[in-house]
Amino acid sequence: MSREPSRSPRRTLRPVAASCVVTLAAVGLGTLPAGATVNPDGTVTLDVLGITDFHGALRQAPALAGQVEQIRTANPDTVLVSAGDNIGGSAFESAIQQDDPTIDVLGAMGLEASAVGNHEFDRGYADLAGRVADRADWTYLGANVEGETPELGTTHVWTSPSGVTVGFVGAVTDDTTELVSADGIAGISFTDEATAVNAGAAALSDGDASNGEADVVVALVHEGATDGIITGLSDDVDALFTGHTHAVVDDDTRDIPVIQGGASGANLSRMTLTYDPATDEVVTAAGENIAIGSQPADPEVQAIVDAALAEAAVLGQQPVGTVTGAFDRATNNGTDTGANRGAESPLGNLLGEVAQATAASIGLEADLGIINPGGIRADLDANDDGAVTYQEAFDVQPFGNTVGTVDLTGAQVVTMLEQQFQPGSSRPVLRLGLSDEIEYVYDPAAPQGEHVTAVYVDGEPIDPAATYTVASNTFLLGGQDGFEVFTEGTHLTETGIVDAQGLIDHLAANPGLAPDHSQRSVGVTGPASLTAGEEVTLELSSLAFTATEPKPAEVTVSLDGKVLGSAAVDATITPNVDETGTATVTFELPKELAAGSYDLVIATEGGTEIAYRVEVAAAAVAVPPGRGGEHPGEGNVPDDVKQKWADRHAARSAA
Numbered sequence: 001m002s003r004e005p006s007r008s009p010r011r012t013l014r015p016v017a018a019s020c021v022v023t024l025a026a027v028g029l030g031t032l033p034a035g036a037t038v039n040p041d042g043t044v045t046l047d048v049l050g051i052t053d054f055h056g057a058l059r060q061a062p063a064l065a066g067q068v069e070q071i072r073t074a075n076p077d078t079v080l081v082s083a084g085d086n087i088g089g090s091a092f093e094s095a096i097q098q099d100d101p102t103i104d105v106l107g108a109m110g111l112e113a114s115a116v117g118n119h120e121f122d123r124g125y126a127d128l129a130g131r132v133a134d135r136a137d138w139t140y141l142g143a144n145v146e147g148e149t150p151e152l153g154t155t156h157v158w159t160s161p162s163g164v165t166v167g168f169v170g171a172v173t174d175d176t177t178e179l180v181s182a183d184g185i186a187g188i189s190f191t192d193e194a195t196a197v198n199a200g201a202a203a204l205s206d207g208d209a210s211n212g213e214a215d216v217v218v219a220l221v222h223e224g225a226t227d228g229i230i231t232g233l234s235d236d237v238d239a240l241f242t243g244h245t246h247a248v249v250d251d252d253t254r255d256i257p258v259i260q261g262g263a264s265g266a267n268l269s270r271m272t273l274t275y276d277p278a279t280d281e282v283v284t285a286a287g288e289n290i291a292i293g294s295q296p297a298d299p300e301v302q303a304i305v306d307a308a309l310a311e312a313a314v315l316g317q318q319p320v321g322t323v324t325g326a327f328d329r330a331t332n333n334g335t336d337t338g339a340n341r342g343a344e345s346p347l348g349n350l351l352g353e354v355a356q357a358t359a360a361s362i363g364l365e366a367d368l369g370i371i372n373p374g375g376i377r378a379d380l381d382a383n384d385d386g387a388v389t390y391q392e393a394f395d396v397q398p399f400g401n402t403v404g405t406v407d408l409t410g411a412q413v414v415t416m417l418e419q420q421f422q423p424g425s426s427r428p429v430l431r432l433g434l435s436d437e438i439e440y441v442y443d444p445a446a447p448q449g450e451h452v453t454a455v456y457v458d459g460e461p462i463d464p465a466a467t468y469t470v471a472s473n474t475f476l477l478g479g480q481d482g483f484e485v486f487t488e489g490t491h492l493t494e495t496g497i498v499d500a501q502g503l504i505d506h507l508a509a510n511p512g513l514a515p516d517h518s519q520r521s522v523g524v525t526g527p528a529s530l531t532a533g534e535e536v537t538l539e540l541s542s543l544a545f546t547a548t549e550p551k552p553a554e555v556t557v558s559l560d561g562k563v564l565g566s567a568a569v570d571a572t573i574t575p576n577v578d579e580t581g582t583a584t585v586t587f588e589l590p591k592e593l594a595a596g597s598y599d600l601v602i603a604t605e606g607g608t609e610i611a612y613r614v615e616v617a618a619a620a621v622a623v624p625p626g627r628g629g630e631h632p633g634e635g636n637v638p639d640d641v642k643q644k645w646a647d648r649h650a651a652r653s654a655a
Contacts, residue, residue, distance in 0.1 A: 032044065032162055032163045032164070032277055033162070033163040036161070036162035036163050037075075037076060037077060037161065037162045038162065039274070041276075042276065042277070042278060043274050043275060043276045043277075043283065044077060044160070044162045044164050044274070044275050044277065045075060045077060045272060045273070045274055045275075046077050046078075046079075046160060046164060046166065046216065046272070046273045046274075046275060047071055047075050047077065047078040047079070047270060047271070047272050047273075048078075048079055048081065048166065048218055048239065048241075048270075048271045048272075048273060049068055049071060049078060049079065049080045049081070049268055049269065049270055049271075050080075050081050050082065050083060050220075050241040050259065050261060050268075050269035050270075050271065051064070051080070051081075051082050051083075051086075051261060051265065051268065051269070052082060052083035052084060052085065052117075052222070052241065052242070052243030052244075052260060052261055052262075052263070052269070053083075053084070053085040053117070053243050053244065053246055053262070053263035053264065054082065054085065054086045054087075054102065054106070054263075054264065054265055055085060055086075055087075055088070055089045055090045055091065055094075055119070055263060055264055055400055056086075056087055056088075056089075056090025056091045056093070056094025056095060056099050056101075056102040057090075057091050057094075057264035057265045058091060058093050058094050058101055058102060058105060058305045058308055058309070059091070059093070059305065059309075060264060060265035060266070060292060061102075061105045061109070061265060061301050061304075061305055062297030062298055062301045062302040062305055063265075063292050063293070063294065063295040063296075063297055064109070064265045064268060064292050064295075065105070065108070065109045065297070065298035065300075065301040066295045066296045066297050066298045066301075067268050067290060067292055067295045068080055068109055068110070068268065068298075069298055070295070070296075071270065072110075076160075076161045076162075077160040077161055077162050077164065079112050079158050079160070079166060080109060080110055080111050080112055081111070081112055081113050081114060081168060081218070081220055081241065082106070082111060082113075082114035082115065082138075082220070082243075083114070083115050083117070083170075083220045083221060083222050083241045083242060083243030083244075083260070084114060084115040084116055084117025084118075084119075084120065084170070084172060084220070084222030084243050084244070085117030085118065085119040085120065085222065085243060085244070085263075086099075086102060086103075086106055086111075086114060086117070086120070087099035087102050087103065087119065087120060087122075087132065088117070088118075088119025088120060088121075088122035088123075088496075088498075089119045089122070089400050089402055089496075089498045090102065090400065090498075091264075091398075091400060092312065092316065092390075092391065092394040092395075092398070092500075093308055093309050093312035094308070094312075095394070095498075095500075095501070096312050096315045096316060096318075096390055096394075097308060097311060097312060097315065098123075098131075099132075100135065101304060101305070101307075101308035101311075103132065103135045103136050104135070104304050105301055105304050105305065106136075106137075106138065107135075107136065107137035107138070108298075108300050108301050108304060109298070109301060111136075111137070111138040112138055112139070112156070112158050112168075113138055113139045113140075113141060113156040113158070113168045113170065113220070114138055114139070114140055114141065114170065114220065115140075115141050115142070115170030115171060115172060115220040115221060115222045115243070116128070116140050116141065116142040116145065116152060116170065116172045116222065117172060117222040117243065117244065118172060118173055118175075118176045118179040118180055118222065118244070118494075118496050119180075119496060120132070120140070120172075121176060121180045121184055121185055121496075122180060122181075122184075122496060122497075123184065124181070124183070124184030124185070125148055125184060125185055125188060126184075127184075128140070129148070129149075129150055129152075139153050139156040140152055140153065140170070141153045141154065141155065141156060141168060141169065141170025141171075141220065142154075142170060142171065142172055143155070143169055143170060143171045143196040143197055143199065143200045144171040144172065144174060144190055144191040144192065144193050144195070144196035144197075145171075145172065145188060145189075145190060146188065146189050146190075146191060147187045147188045147189055148187075148188050153170075154169065154170075154196075154199075154200045154203075155167055155168065155169050155200045155203065155204055155212055155214075156168045156170075157204070157212050157213075157214050164215050164216065164275050164277070165213065165214045165215045165216070166214060166215070166216045166217075166218060167201075167204035167212065167213075167214025167216070167217045167218070168217075168218050168219075168220055169196075169197045169200035169201050169204070169217065169218075169219050169220065169237075170219075170220040170221070170222075171193040171196050171197050171219070171220075171221050171222065171223075172190060172193070172221075172222040172223070173190070173193065173222055173223040173244055174190040174191060174192055174193055174223075175190075175493075175494075176190045176496075177189070177190060178493050178494070179493075179494045179495065179496035180362070180496040181361075181362055181496075182362065182363070192232075193221050193223055193229055193232075194228065194229050194232030194233055195232070197219045197221060197233060197237065198232075198233060198234040198236065198237070201217045201219070201233075201234060201236035201237050202234070202236055204217050204236070205217065205236045215275060215277070215280060216238050216239075216273060216275055216282055217236055217237050217238050218237070218238060218239045218240070218241065218271075219233060219237045219239070219240045219241065220241050221240065221241070221242050221243070222242075222243045222244050223242060223243070223244050223245075224242060224243075224244055224245035224247060224260075225240075225242040225245075225247070225249045225251060225258050225260055229242070230251075230254050230256060230258060231254075233256055237256060238256070238273065238282045238285070239256065239257050239258075239259075239271050239273060239282075239285060239287075240256050240257065240258045240259070241259055241260065241269060241271070242258060242259075242260040243260060245260070246262055246263040247260055247262065248260065248261065248262045248267060248289055250287050250288065250289055252287070257271060257285040257287050258287075259271055259287040259289065260289075261289050262289070264400070265292055266291065266292060267289040267290060267291055267292060268289070268290045268292060269287065269288075269289050269290075270287065270288050270289075270290055271285060271286075271287045272285070272286045272287070273285050315390065316389060316390050316391030316394070317389050317390075317391065318389060318390050319387050319388065319389055319390075320388055320389065320390050320393050320504045320507050320508060321387075321388045321393070321504070321506075321507025321508055321510070321511060321513065322386055322387055322388065322507075322511050322512050322513070323380065323381050323386060323388060323507075323512070323513045323514070323515070324386070324512055324513065324514045324515075325514060325515045326346075326379065326380075326381065326384055326515065326547070326548050326549075327345075327346050327347040327350055327379060327380035327381065327515050328345060328346065328347060328379045328380075328545075328547035328548055328549070329345045329347055329348070329373075329376055329379055329547070330342070330343035330344065330345040330348075330373070330431070330545070330546045330547065331546045331547050331573065332546075332573065332575040332576065333573060333575075334546065334547065334573060335547075337379050337547055338376070338377070338378075338379075339575075340546060340575060340576055341373035341374060341427050341429075341430055341431065341576075342373075342427060342428060342429030342430065342431050342576045342577040342578055343429075343431055343542075343545070343546050343577065343578040343580060344431050344433070344519055344520060344521065344542065344545065344578055345373075345376075345433065345545060345546075345547065346515040346516055346517060346545065346549060347376060347379060347380055347396070347433070348371055348373055348376060348431070348432070348433025348434075349433045349434055349435070349436070349516060349520060350380070350433070350513075350515070350516070351369075351371040351375075351376060351396075351397070351433050351499075351503065352368070352369040352370045352371050352432070352433040352434045352435040352472075353369055353435040353436065353506075354369070354371075354499075354502050354503050354506045355369035355370065355371060355403050355435075355471040355472050355473065355499070355502065356368065356369030356435045356437075356471045357369070357502070357505075357506055357509075358403040358471070358495055358497050358499070358502030358505070358506070359403060359404070359405050359471040359495055361495070361497070361502075361505065362495050362496075362497070364405045364469075364471070364493060364495060365469065366405050366469045366470060366471035367437060367457060367458075367468040367469050367470070368413075368434065368435050368437045368438045368457065368468065368470055368471070369434070369435040369470070369471040369472065370416075370432045370433060370434055370435070370470060370471070370472045370476065371432065371433040371472060371473065371476070372430065372432065372433075372472075372473070372475065372476045372480075372481050372483070373430055373431060373432070373433065374430070374481060375397055375399060375401065375473060375475060375476070375499070376396060376397065376433070377395065377396065377397070377398055377399075378392070378395035378396050378398075379396075380392065380393070380396055380503075382395075388507055390504065393500060393503050393504050393507060394500045394504075396500070396503060397473075397499045397500045397503060398500070399475070399499075400498055400499075400500070401473035401474055401475045401498065401499050402473065402474050402494050402495060402496060402497060402498055402499070403471060403472070403473055403474070403494075403495045403497050403498075403499055403502050404471070404472070404473070404474045404477050404492060404493055404494040404495055405469050405470065405471045405472075405477075405491070405492075405493050405495075406469070406470055406472075406477050406486060406489035406490070406491065406492045406493075407467050407468070407469050407470075407489055407490045407491045408467070408468055408470055408485070408486075408488075408489045409464065409465065409466065409467060409468070410455075410457075410462040410463045410464040410465060410466050410467075410468060411464040411465070412485050412488060412489065413438075413455065413457075413462060413468055413470070414452055414455055414462065414464070415485045416432075416470075416483060416485050416486070417432070417440055417442070417451075417452045417455065418449055418450075418451060418452050419482055419483050419484065419485060420432060421448060421451050422482050423448055425482075427576065428576060428577060429576065429577045429578060430481055430482065431578050434520040434521075436516065436518075436520070437457055437458050438455070438456070438457050438520065439455075439456045439520050439521065439610045439611075440452055440454060440455040440456065440520070440521045440610075441453050441454040441455075441521065441522055441523075441524050441610060441611075441612050441613075442521060442522075442523055442524075443523065443524060443525050444523045444525065444541060444577070444579060445525045453524070453528065453612075454611070454612065454613050456610075456611060461613070469491075470489070473499050474494060477489070477492060515549070516607065517545065517549050517550060517606045517607055518606060518607035518608045518609070519542055519543065519545075519581075519604075519606075519608040519610070521542055521578070521610070522540060522541070522542050522543060522602050522608065522610050522612075523539075523540065523541035523542045523578070523579060524538055524539070524540060524541075524602070524612050525538070525539040525541075526538035526539060527614075528613075528614055528615060529614070529615045529616075529617070530589055530614050530615070530616050530617070531589070531616065531617045531618075531619065532589050532590060532591055532592070532593035532594075532616055532617065532618055532619040533588065533589060533590070533591035533593075533619040534588065534589060534619075535586060535587070535588050536586065536587055536588070536589060537584065537585070537586045538557065538584070538585050538586075538612075539582070539584055540555060540567075540582060540583045540584070540585060540602060541574075541578075541579040541580075541581065541582045542578045542579060542580065542581060543555055543569050543571075543580075543581030543582070543583060543604055543608065544569060544571040544580050544581025544606075545580070545581075546573050546580050549606075550606060551569070551571040551581070551606075552569045552571070552581065552604035552605055552606045552608070553568065553569060553605065554566055554567070554568055554569060554604065554605065555567055555569050555583045555585065555602060555603065555604050556585075556602075556603050556604075557585050557587055557600050557601070557602055557612075558600070558601045558603065559589075559590070559598060559599075559600055559601070564587035564588070564589070564590075564600070565585045565586060565587025566585065567583040567584055567585045567586075568583065569581050569582070569583045569604065570582045570583065581604075589616065591619045592619075593616050593618065593619070594616075594618055595616060595617050595618040596615075596616060597613055597614070597615055597616075598613070598614055598616050599611035599612065599613050600612045600613075600614060
C-alpha cells in the first residue's frame with residue numbers, strides 16, 4: 001500500500017527555523033547529524049520491518065533474516081519490530097526447548113522491540129519477566145498490562161543512523177485473561193488497547209524529554225486490525241502494526257496506515273515512512289507484506305537453527321505418556337492411515353475429547369469437543385510400542401492451532417454435522433472427530449442437507465433452540481474446511497493453548513490411555529414411521545473402524561432391552577466415506593406397542609450403542625360390535641380412565 005497523509009500534522013514539537021527547510025547544516029531542532037542519509041528534498045526514508053505471531057517457526061527464520069538483511073543493506077535506517085507472540089504456540093523444535101532457540105534467533109536478527117502477545121504469558125508472567133526477558137536482546141512492551149511486577153515497558157525509542165527517533169508503543173489484546181492460565185497472570189489486568197497506546201504516544205509527543213520523545217510514533221498492537229483500535233488511535237500515532245488473528249492485512253484506506261503479516265514468518269511486513277525533519281511530519285507511508293520463500297539464508301541465524309534442530313531431535317524422544325493400544329487414523333485399504341478423511345477414527349474422537357479437556361483446563365466448560373480430520377497428520381504412538389514421545393504427540397497435530405470454544409444453537413450443531421457431507425469435492429465427506437457426549441444417526445442415501453436424522457447430547461435428543469458450547473481448534477472454529485456454520489456462532493474464546501500441547505497434557509493426566517472403539521455415529525436407511533406388529537428392515541453402516549481396530553462380528557437392534565433382531569457385520573472397507581461395517585437387519589415390532597416415539601438401540605460388541613428414534617403407529621385391532629373407541633373394551637371404561645390413556649399417549653408423543 002502507499003498513502004499520502006490525510007490528517008493534519010501530528011504535532012509541532014520543535015520550532016523550525018526557515019533556513020532548516022533548505023539546509024541541514026543549520027544547528028538546532030529539526031536538523032539531522034552530519035553524514036545522515038537523506039533524500040534530495042531533505043527528507044529521510046525509514047523502513048520499519050515487522051513480524052507477528054512468529055510462534056517459534058525456526059525453519060523459516062534463516063530466509064526471513066536474509067530478507068531483513070537485504071533491506072538493511074539497501075537502507076541503513078531500517079528497524080525490525082514485532083507485534084507479539086514471538087514465542088508460545090510454537091513449532092515443535094522451539095517448543096521442546098522452551099523457545100530458547102527462537103529468542104536467540106530473533107536476537108541475531110536484530111529485533112529492536114516487541115509488543116507482548118497473549119502467548120508470551122503461556123508459562124506465566126514470572127517466566128516472561130525473568131527467563132525470557134533475561135535472554136532477549138529486545139524490549140518487550142505492554143502499555144495496557146497493569147499490576148505486573150516488575151513492570152513491562154510502555155514505550156521504546158530507537159534512533160536511526162540518520163538521527164531520526166522512532167518511538168514504539170506496544171499493547172496486547174485485552175482478552176488475554178481469557179486466553180491463558182489464570183494462575184500465571186494472577187493480579188494482572190489488561191486494559192483497553194487504544195487508550196493505553198494513546199497515552200504512550202502522547203508521552204512521546206509532549207515535548208518533555210524526561211518521559212521520552214520521538215519524531216515518529218509506531219504502535220505495535222497484538223490484536224487484529226479492528227475498527228475499534230484503528231479509529232481509536234490518536235493523531236500522535238503515525239503507523240500501526242497489528243497481529244493475533246494470523247491475518248494478512250495491508251490497509252491504506254484509513255487515516256493511519258495498518259499492516260499485519262500473517263503468522264510463522266510467512267511474510268515480512270515493511271512500512272516505509274518518509275519523515276521531514278523541517279516540518280516534523282511523516283509525509284508519506286507505503287506498506288507491503290513480502291512473502292518469504294527462497295531468499296538467501298542468513299548464515300548466523302542458520303547456524304542457530306541447525307543446532308536447535310539437532311537438539312530437538314534428541315529431546316523429542318522424551319516420553320510424555322503411555323497408551324494400551326493403537327490410536328489410528330482412518331484408512332482406505334486397512335494400512336494407509338490418514339488416507340480416508342471421510343471415516344471416523346479412535347484418534348479423531350480422542351482429539352475431540354482432548355479439545356474439550358483443554359478448554360476445561362482454563363475454566364471453559366464445553367458441552368462437546370470436535371476436531372477436523374485434516375488437522376490430524378500422524379497416528380498416535382506410530383511405532384506401536386505403548387510409549388508416546390514428545391515428537392510422536394506433536395506430529396499428530398503439527399499446525400500449532402490453539403484450542404477455543406464457541407456457542408452454537410442445537411440447530412447449528414445439526415448443520416455442523418450436515419456440513420461433513422461435501423459432494424462434488426475431492427473428499428466427499430469430512431468426518432469430524434467427536435467427544436463421547438455427542439452421537440448421531442444419519443442416512444447416507446438421503447438428499448444433501450437431509451442426512452442427519454437424529455442427534456443426541458448426553459443421551460438426550462438435541463434441543464434445536466438450546467445453546468451448546470463447542471470446543472475445537474481455532475482453524476475449525478473459524479469456519480474452515482467447509483464448516484461455515486461456525487462463523488454464525490457466538491462468544492468465540494481462545495484458550496491460548498496449542499492443540500498439540502493439549503494432547504501432551506491429556507496424556508500426562510491419563511497414563512495407560514485406552515482407545516475407545518465405539519462409533520459416535522451410525523448410518524441407517526429405513527422407514528422412520530412404523531406400525532406395531534409389522535416387519536421392518538434397516539440397512540446399517542458405519543459400524544466398524546477402518547484400521548487396526550477390532551471389527552464387530554454382529555449388530556443387534558433392541559427395544560427396551562429386548563433384542564428384536566440381529567445380523568452379521570460386513571467390515572469390508574468403503575473408501576473415502578464412513579460406510580465401513582454394513583449389515584441388514586430385519587425384525588418385527590411387538591404388536592402390543594402403543595402409538596408413540598420409540599428409541600431402537602443399535603449396538604455392537606465393540607461398544608457402539610446409538611439410539612434410532614422412530615414413530616410407531618398402534619397395530620390395527622378388530623373392535624367387537626357395539627364397543628367402539630380407541631382401545632379394546634373402551635366402551636366399558638370410565639371417562640376418567642379414558643383421559644389417563646389419552647394423557648399417556650400425548651406424553652409419549654411429546655417425548
